[in-house]
Amino acid sequence: MGVEGIGARVARKEDKRFITGRGRYVDDVKIVGLTHAHFIRSPHAHAKVKGIDASAAKDMPGVVDVLTAQQLVDDKIGNLICGWAVSSKDGSPMKMGAWPAMAPDTVRFVGQAVAVVIAETKNQAKDAAEAVVVEYEELPAVSSMTAALASGAPQLHPEAPGNVVYDWSIGDEKLTKDAFSKAANIVSLDLTNNRLVPNAMEPRAAVAEYDEAEEHFTLHTTSQNPHVARLVLSAFYNVAQEHKLRVIAPDVGGGFGSKIFIYPEEMVALWASKKVRRPVKWTGDRTEAFLTDAHGRDHISHAEMAFDTNNKILGLRVKTHANFGAYMSLFSSSVPTYLYATLLSGQYNIPTIYAEVMGVYTNTTPVDAYRGAGRPEASYLVERLMETSARQLKVDPAELRRINFVTQFPHQTPVIMAYDIGDFGASLDAALKAIDYAGFPARKAKAKAAGKLRGLGFSCYIEACGIAPSKAVGSLGAGVGLWESAEVRVNPVGTIEVLTGSHSHGQGHETTFAQLVAGRLGISVDQVQIVHGDTDKVQFGMGTYGSRSAAVGMSAIFKAMEKVEAKAKKIAAHLLEASEGDIVIENGEFKVTGTDKAIALPMVALAAYTAHNLPDGMEPGLKEGAFYDPTNFTFPAGAYICEVEIDPGTGKVDIVDFVAVDDFGRLINPMIVEGQVHGGLAQGIGQALLEGAVYDDNGQPVTASFMDYAMPRADDVPSFRVSHTTTLCPGNPLGVKGCGEAGAIGSSPAVINAITDALGHNRIEMPATPGRVWEALQLQQAAE
């Protein structure tokens, strides 16, 4: 039975329904009397809404109603919130413009909704939407941060003069300046972290139902955190009371962060269901996903690193501009600050760091957390800088990293984070061996003979997962705690349900969480059912993002299991007439150690529920809950090496080898971990080579479909070589660190470093498309 516990490659329980088409997604929800919503969206990046005439549309076949932004205002529906308060250097609070779910007077990005048609069918709603006349007065738009910060630039929000949300800093400016003044060498780098569109396979969707008699709402929605959605919808948006709102996030087809946030469409669907007294469904199409799902990344940075004569880092100075788009999305403020700048120490001993981050409004889709959320931007900056430094200082890039690695733990960085454990040298050694680093010059020469340019790039990333100690994030401005909850219910027949506040939307929780329980009791994973995603079933929980569900969610289950086992042992001891301290749990039985006396779990469970023969004073039942609040972040880290070949005729980059060595602490299910790494690597490689959301100067999206926005396909990525080194995380009972984002965090810099190695210069930005690489090759030839 041990084979199904922690560390076993158990096939994913949930895959039977997914691969046979039996998953149940929001759009699969059918309710009698269902109506369909279609949003009317701004074609302009910036415009005043002068008027909306829906009179003709309201008379069209099948139309139930046309609801406009003004009605939201009249109903006192709250504006969207940003749940993390970040202050500027001067202590002033961030400057937030109001974001109504539909825009009553001004639209600020292409795709922002101004009205919604509710009709009997989706097609009738679309027909009627064409008959709604919206009069706009176009305003000048700013689509880039440079344009937004220029003097005399069009202003998005009166609350944010100069289009600046905040001008934030972390670290010690003076100490850092002093360190630079003593430097033997200073290496500097300008870089852009390209804007990405999350593109979860399932678009966002909502089915909202209002029960008039009970004054009760039910919302099925594509959420990574249904309880947070319920809290925000009730406490801030004033749509429904928390105890009168059930939020269900059923099977969800991918999130990557984009389904953390509570968006206008879901909120409007809920409000509309009461307004029209009919259930309302909205399912976004791919175009709406491109236009309205929160985008990711979009930084422009200047970074400088100071070294002493021994190539030891003396300090790091960073100035970053972060594009927030037109509005502050739910956790946007924290992404380029506390989730980014706190990781700028990388895997290295850096005595002092000073980082400034300016948040900027532009007339583009809002930007928020996307797989890695701030940490990919940090690792991209640090690792590009390390590679650049190695070349400038003429040191082997592996060696430069090694001489600066943190080797003593715990390690307090100058930017809040305290690394608990790690062995960065071990991961790098394993990666060097796997890639055959010594053989690279010969491979490069061979490629050259064949007319190809070969390059090798490193990335020694670190990230912070297990988000997060509630008190710590509270002190930094977070509006919520980031603990997790669990309840373990042993049924009278000995089967088990685990109710978790985590939410699985591709991560395989139904398998891994069951492995924890099964392993502890010595039973089959089939005896364990994981329940999640329904606020009526599950106690309040915080959801899944930031690679937190193993480190935080499973730790809560662990705590609840300890309580269940303690009670079960008492019952078993009583029934076996043994001492509680002598009871051990093996193969689904409670045994008296050193004897052949035993009682099976179902008999203990039955005894708990019949309550005929329990120890004096014991309550019946076998069900325990726990909340787990982590004491620290966890710090997954690893070494990635990418080897590329460039075709100089076309500029096409082929990844000929990719080695990933990760330290995730204890692995619950190595097969699922490898899958997570593969997916993350593909997304990071997508960012490096293919993906990039582009707007023209008027704020019109240029890449709003898969015809122009290049997602990685199977033949764009190599066969990854994935392995692990292990230091167990001391901060949680399972020793786990988290693996969901690492691939996306660590891979982009490895790819670009390999390309710059092959090019022989640094002038290339992501995505390194064939066209851009070819242009970079011409630059080099012109220089020669």
Place this chain on the structure above:
Amino acid sequence: MYETTYHRPASIDEAAALFAKHPEAKYLAGGHTLIPVMKQRLAAPSDVIDLAKIKEMIGIEATSDALIIKAATTYYDITQSAAAKKAIPAIVYLTSVLGDPAVRYRGTIGGSIANNDPAADYPAAVLALGATIKTNTREIKGDDFFQGLFSTALEDNEIITSVSFPIPAKAGYAKMRHPASRFALTGVFVAQTKSGEVRVAATGASQNGVMRVPAIEAALKANWSAGALDGVKISADGLMSDIHGSAEYRANLIKVMAQRAVEAAG
């Protein structure tokens, strides 16, 4: 999608008669362009007349002089055709790198040529091989067929029934795929006819759709080898420039793809 009426005629004549009856109709072949555009409500044909199931429009035959591919033959069937492989392997190769498997099972050669997307692959083959387009009313020379972006010599009601490719002495195709769409960022088809004429056509590069490339034709006429193109300069004037490639990059690709196509042709 707006409401439309779908027809599945059994013959070319029946299809043409249906079209005559419904002036707002559109012919449907593989549907890779028309259906997405209809879904986006950017096209609203009253009637859709499906040509893909007309038996007399499906099939491949080769004579000693020509490879004749009927218009509703799918890409997949072309990639599997022994006759096509033997007659003009470059056409089979071109088809094998067109789109992805799902596209190849559904798309048809007639639909691609009639649509004349400026980055489609087949127009390059038609132009370089000097193919003849046969319709339900006439024959049109490949040289006269393509008339700029999404524009052809076809009348509204006219149906391509087959394409006849003269069998060349040598032919090759090379394509740089568009990273997102997998259309040709630039594709070049090179051919040497049995009479020694050299014809080269590039797709995906020009602002006006598929085009001949005289500079490359001249160089290859003098010396049929990839090396003969080393010194050739292709002007970037009139070439497309977008986020996936500048006009200069596409000019470079015309030369590089031509060289690779020559190498493939042997």
